Amino acid sequence: MQEPLVSFEGVAKRFGSYTAVQKMDLQIHKGEFLAIMGSSGCGKTTTLRMLAGLEAPSEGIIRLAGRPINDLPSWSRDTPMVWQSLALFPFLNVIENVEFALKMRGIGRAERRRRAEQWLDRMQIAEFASRNIGQLSGGQRQRVALARSLVVEPDILLLDEPLSALDAALKVRMQSVLKNLQRETGITFVYVTHSQSEAFSMADRVVIMSRGKIEQIGTPQEIYRTPRTRFVADFLGSSNIFPGQLQQDRSGRAAIATASGHFLLAEDAAASAMPGQSASLTVLDTRMQIHLQPPADAVNMVEARMIGEEFVGATATIYFETGAGQEIRVQKSHEELADLPLAVGRSFHLSWLPADGHLVPE
Ligand SMILES: Nc1ncnc2c1ncn2[C@@H]1O[C@H](COP(=O)(O)OP(=O)(O)OP(=O)(O)O)[C@@H](O)[C@H]1O
Numbered sequence: 560m561q562e563p564l565v566s567f568e569g570v571a572k573r574f575g576s577y578t579a580v581q582k583m584d585l586q587i588h589k590g591e592f593l594a595i596m597g598s599s600g601c602g603k604t605t606t607l608r609m610l611a612g613l614e615a616p617s618e619g620i621i622r623l624a625g626r627p628i629n630d631l632p633s634w635s636r637d638t639p640m641v642w643q644s645l646a647l648f649p650f651l652n653v654i655e656n657v658e659f660a661l662k663m664r665g666i667g668r669a670e671r672r673r674r675a676e677q678w679l680d681r682m683q684i685a686e687f688a689s690r691n692i693g694q695l696s697g698g699q700r701q702r703v704a705l706a707r708s709l710v711v712e713p714d715i716l717l718l719d720e721p722l723s724a725l726d727a728a729l730k731v732r733m734q735s736v737l738k739n740l741q742r743e744t745g746i747t748f749v750y751v752t753h754s755q756s757e758a759f760s761m762a763d764r765v766v767i768m769s770r771g772k773i774e775q776i777g778t779p780q781e782i783y784r785t786p787r788t789r790f791v792a793d794f795l796g797s798s799n800i801f802p803g804q805l806q807q808d809r810s811g812r813a814a815i816a817t818a819s820g821h822f823l824l825a826e827d828a829a830a831s832a833m834p835g836q837s838a839s840l841t842v843l844d845t846r847m848q849i850h851l852q853p854p855a856d857a858v859n860m861v862e863a864r865m866i867g868e869e870f871v872g873a874t875a876t877i878y879f880e881t882g883a884g885q886e887i888r889v890q891k892s893h894e895e896l897a898d899l900p901l902a903v904g905r906s907f908h909l910s911w912l913p914a915d916g917h918l919v920p921e
Contacts, residue, residue: 647700653703657678719751737761801819801842806834849896875892
């Protein structure tokens with residue numbers, strides 16, 4: 560296995576008596592797109608700032624290509640790292656902004672012009688080379704800022720909420736620009752965001768943080784399908800969560816007793832389930848079925864009253880409430896719902912396979 564490009568080993572950061580990042584262990588591999596995600600104040604930016612050398616860890620070691628960098632200022636490191644900033648120089652035009660870092664590095668005029676033009680071309684903004692920054696749209700500025708970061712060909716690019724100021728359509732376009740660029744150049748991207756759609760659409764791996772701690776690290780698919788903690792399941796918002804107590808049913812199969820009923824667990828979850836323990840069962844909203852009549856073969860089923868619906872593009876989310884007051888959401892395509900007489904107030908039966916349920920500790 561290749562040595563990680565970056566490793567955080569027991570890294571903590573305190574500001575006075577406040578701990579912003581707790582004992583973090585994290586490895587970042589060369590060429591990967593890593594997103595760090597979490598709600599406001601969870602320590603994402605502090606983590607990025609420590610990597611950039613803008614903040615010194617209070618504890619632990621950060622290594623870059625094997626070398627501790629805790630006390631090594633960014634300019635004296637062997638591995639070039641750039642912090643992508645949107646703040647362009649208003650007194651320089653587009654190409655001068657892109658050339659600026661090369662000029663600072665003492666690269667000659669002809670060479671820096673050639674390289675800057677190459678990057679403007681790559682970002683499809685060559686036609687704006689001599690425009691003033693004030694004459695550009697948000698998305699064009701964003702591309703200039705990226706060209707300016709990438710022209711120095713860093714090994715690592717650090718990005719902190721780079722798309723937050725853009726409108727929804729532009730955001731989606733820039734996501735694919737960024738992802739393609741990262742793939743083509745092989746530059747390691749460490750990308751801080753609070754947006755799930757950004758993290759999940761671009762990153763190879765996602766780190767989910769809460770209150771200065773890593774809750775889960777994994778591919779977007781792993782995290783989406785099997786959130787490992789209650790926090791992650793809540794944060795992603797795509798799972799139904801049934802808090803309860805683990806137990807064995809009469810035939811010895813592992814089950815969970817919840818306010819809305821007893822539900823059987825998949826075999827892999829059953830192996831680690833200790834009867835009597837508190838836990839929550841999570842079931843993705845896309846894995847639940849809606850029936851008007853209870854099907855004879857359903858293993859896990861609950862009766863619930865429809866309380867609302869929401870349509871986004873090709874999918875619909877239908878909201879239900881069980882007799883115990885638990886809200887359940889089910890996401891389906893319009894075709895899948897076509898034969899159901901959906902109506903607010905009507906009762907339905909919701910089912911899922913034991914294999915689609917995952918346990919998270921309480
Ligand atoms: N220089 C500082 N002095 C004191 N507290 C700080 C300092 N920098 C950050 N903090 C605190 O540390 C915590 C983590 O901050 P950080 O900026 O890393 O959060 P974040 O996850 O990036 O949040 P956001 O999404 O809002 O930017 C916050 O509670 C913040 O107030």
